[in-house]
Amino acid sequence: MKKSVLLIICIMLAALAHLKAGDAVAAPSQSHLSSDPKVQAARGLVKQRRYFEALKLLDPIVKESKGRADRTDVLFLYGLSAIEASRRLPPAKAKERTTLLDAAISVLRTILIAQPGLVRVRLELARAFFYKREDDLSRQHFDRVLAGKPPKAMVANINRFLRIMRARRRWSAHFGFSIAPDTNIGAVSDSEVIYIYDLPFRRNNFQGSSSGLGFVFWGGWEYQYPLAQRLRLRLGTDISRREYEGSHFDQMTVSFHAGPRWWISPKTEMSLLASARQRRSGGQVHSHEFGGRFELEHRLTPRIRLSGRASLHERDYERDKHFEGSQLDLALAGSWVLTPTLQIRGGLGYAAENPQSRTWRNRSRWGRLGASIALPFGFTVGGNAELRTTDYQGGWFPFVPDNSSREDEVRIYSASVFNRAFTTFGFSPQLIVVSEERESNAQLYDYKRTRAELRFVRQF
Numbered sequence: 001m002k003k004s005v006l007l008i009i010c011i012m013l014a015a016l017a018h019l020k021a022g023d024a025v026a027a028p029s030q031s032h033l034s035s036d037p038k039v040q041a042a043r044g045l046v047k048q049r050r051y052f053e054a055l056k057l058l059d060p061i062v063k064e065s066k067g068r069a070d071r072t073d074v075l076f077l078y079g080l081s082a083i084e085a086s087r088r089l090p091p092a093k094a095k096e097r098t099t100l101l102d103a104a105i106s107v108l109r110t111i112l113i114a115q116p117g118l119v120r121v122r123l124e125l126a127r128a129f130f131y132k133r134e135d136d137l138s139r140q141h142f143d144r145v146l147a148g149k150p151p152k153a154m155v156a157n158i159n160r161f162l163r164i165m166r167a168r169r170r171w172s173a174h175f176g177f178s179i180a181p182d183t184n185i186g187a188v189s190d191s192e193v194i195y196i197y198d199l200p201f202r203r204n205n206f207q208g209s210s211s212g213l214g215f216v217f218w219g220g221w222e223y224q225y226p227l228a229q230r231l232r233l234r235l236g237t238d239i240s241r242r243e244y245e246g247s248h249f250d251q252m253t254v255s256f257h258a259g260p261r262w263w264i265s266p267k268t269e270m271s272l273l274a275s276a277r278q279r280r281s282g283g284q285v286h287s288h289e290f291g292g293r294f295e296l297e298h299r300l301t302p303r304i305r306l307s308g309r310a311s312l313h314e315r316d317y318e319r320d321k322h323f324e325g326s327q328l329d330l331a332l333a334g335s336w337v338l339t340p341t342l343q344i345r346g347g348l349g350y351a352a353e354n355p356q357s358r359t360w361r362n363r364s365r366w367g368r369l370g371a372s373i374a375l376p377f378g379f380t381v382g383g384n385a386e387l388r389t390t391d392y393q394g395g396w397f398p399f400v401p402d403n404s405s406r407e408d409e410v411r412i413y414s415a416s417v418f419n420r421a422f423t424t425f426g427f428s429p430q431l432i433v434v435s436e437e438r439e440s441n442a443q444l445y446d447y448k449r450t451r452a453e454l455r456f457v458r459q460f
Contacts (some may be wrong), residue, residue, distance in 0.1 A: 034070035036061070042077055051085040063106065075107040076121060082107075083128050104128045113421045116341045117376040119148035125271040126161075135165040136172070145336035146302035158415040163266060175219030178455030182247060185249045187436075189444045196398040209447070212244045216453065230263040234271060252280040257293075275311070277366070289313040289327070303337045315355075323353035341374040345384075359394035370414075378421035386412040399442035406442040427456040 034040065038057060045054035058078045065071045082104035086097045108125040111118060127140035142158050150158070190208050193200045222236030231378040234257065241252040259273035291313030300307045311329045333347035351364040368382030388410040397403035418430035432453045440446050 018161060027129050032074040036070060036074075039070065039074055042081075045340040046081055046084075049084070051081045051088065054081040055085055065416050072111055072115065072118075072121075075111050076124070079104040079111075079121075079124055082263060083124060083131065085130060090178045098132065101132045105132070109420075112374075113378040114247070114376055116376065117339065119145055119150065119340055122148075122340055123154070123158075126158075130161055130165065133168075135169060139165060139407075142397065143303075143305075144340040144343075148343075158267070166263070167226060171223055173219070173221040174216075176455055177218075178216045178453040180214040180451060180453045182214060182449065183211045184447060184449030184451075185212050185214070185244060186210060187438070187447050187449055191444050191446065194443045195401065197401075209404070209449070210249070212249070214244045214249075214362065216240070216242045216455075224261065227260070228353075232261045234259055234261050234273065246425070248282050248291040250280075250282055254278050259292075267299040269297050275313070277313070284430045285318050287323075288316045288319065290316075291327075304334065306332070306334045308332050309439050322357040323355045325353065325361075327354075328352040343372050345370045345372075345438055354444050357394075359392065359396065361393040362390050364388060364390040372416075374420070378419045380418055380420060382416040384412075384414045386410075387411075396442050399444060401443075404441075406440060406445070408438055408442075408445065410436065410438045412436045430455050 024134065033043075038061060042054045042057045042061075045051070045057065046252040054077065058074065058081065062078045065074050068074065081099045086100035089097045089100075105125065105128045108121055111121045112125065113119075122141050126138050126145060129135070129138035129141065139162065141360045142161060145157060146155065167440040183305055186209070188209050192203055192206050193207070194203065195201070196455035218238075218240040220236060220238035222234060224232040227233055228409055236257050238255045239253070241250075243250050255275060257273045257275040259271060261269060261271040265268045272290050272292070272294055275290075279286045281287075292313060293309060293311035296308040300306055309329070309331045313327050315324060315327055317323050329349070329351050331347060334345070336344045338344060345368075347366075347368045349364075349366045351366075353360070353362050355361060366386060366388040368386040369386060370382060372380060372382035374380045384419075388408075390408040390410075392406040392408075394405065396406040400406055412434065413436075414432060414434040416430055418428045418431040420428060422428055431439070432455065434451050434453075435449075436451070437448045438446060
């Protein structure tokens with residue numbers, strides 16, 4: 001518990017320190033403007049909305065801009081000109097339009113790698129993604145622009161972009177993969193001896209924890225069919241798979257969901273979904289779940305988002321019938337974009353499992369806090385701390401010598417880092433290290449594990 005508090009305090013201190021630094025770089029000063037006559041001429045062309053001519057003048061300068069003191073100004077003018085030029089092309093020239101937007105994204109991204117706090121540059125990057133119809137990325141950058149406390153007119157314009165993206169959204173998809181070494185794949189205890197009536201007994205065929213290198217894949221898609229102006233039908237599926245050498249520890253989950261989504265107001269939406277899941281373990285079907293979930297999302301302020309989820313599922317097992325029963329999950333999460341470069345996330349949750357076996361009935365409570373910071377030179381670092389407590393019903397003798405109920409406490413700490421400058425096909429390798437420890441009053445249920453993931457995340 002002390003480690004959790006210490007990590008959370010460190011995250012908050014780093015956030016506050018970066019908040020002050022972020023305010024100083026929220027907007028570039030006039031001192032960065034180029035004195036080069038050609039760049040000044042290009043600026044004049046931009047003011048006259050002669051964007052194609054400005055691009056022609058800036059193109060050779062951009063190619064030789066590395067090391068120039070006025071590089072930020074040159075790249076920004078080029079990116080702005082490319083965006084506006086793309087908007088003036090006829091629909092028949094879709095390929096040329098995409099080429100211009102890609103060029104704008106590339107130069108604006110270069111600026112933000114070195115100076116992630118420049119709000120106006122991030123605004124133009126958000127617009128470039130909007131016109132390219134990459135709405136998820138556009139929305140992320142618009143949220144960070146709002147954290148820079150822009151003028152009211154700009155806020156109104158950003159909200160207009162957000163409404164358009166919400167209205168035109170139909171298909172969405174995600175996928176990713178990672179390489180994942182783990183020191184304790186099965187999350188098992190290394191204790192070899194159990195005490196029964198104060199007498200030691202050694203576990204038969206004890207092998208202890210197993211380490212290994214895994215491969216993880218996840219993905220999913222969703223389609224939203226419009227039923228009315230503020231009503232959509234959501235249809236989607238998700239899959240995740242984790243494989244290790246052999247098949248004993250392999251895990252796979254496939255889920256489906258369907259149901260309506262209502263936009264209650266420009267700031268609030270909710271969904272009521274029927275859902276089903278199948279879990280496989282070691283190559284065999286492990287369980288099926290059927291039920292529903294309720295989702296609510298609300299933008300409290302331009303910089304703060306809240307979300308809530310409540311789900312109830314009935315779980316059926318192929319073999320372990322005593323585990324069958326209902327599962328309730330409640331969660332409340334929030335994100336606060338303090339500055340264009342700093343985001344704080346947190347959440348609280350409650351879960352209840354009611355299997356047929358009274359011994360395995362339990363109630364869990366959890367809390368999570370984390371932060372991510374975009375730093376100069378392209379680095380983004382993040383940290384999370386989570387605390388989860390679980391109380392079981394029934395007697396747990398001989399694991400709990402006095403036959404009282406089992407009580408667990410799990411602490412999870414994670415740290416991540418990636419470099420935005422290192423990108424291939426829009427993806428950056430991200431390194432995540434997770435330390436997890438469970439303490440229990442029940443013998444043989446303590447464990448420690450450290451795992452890492454080298455995953456690939458979409459950037460810009």
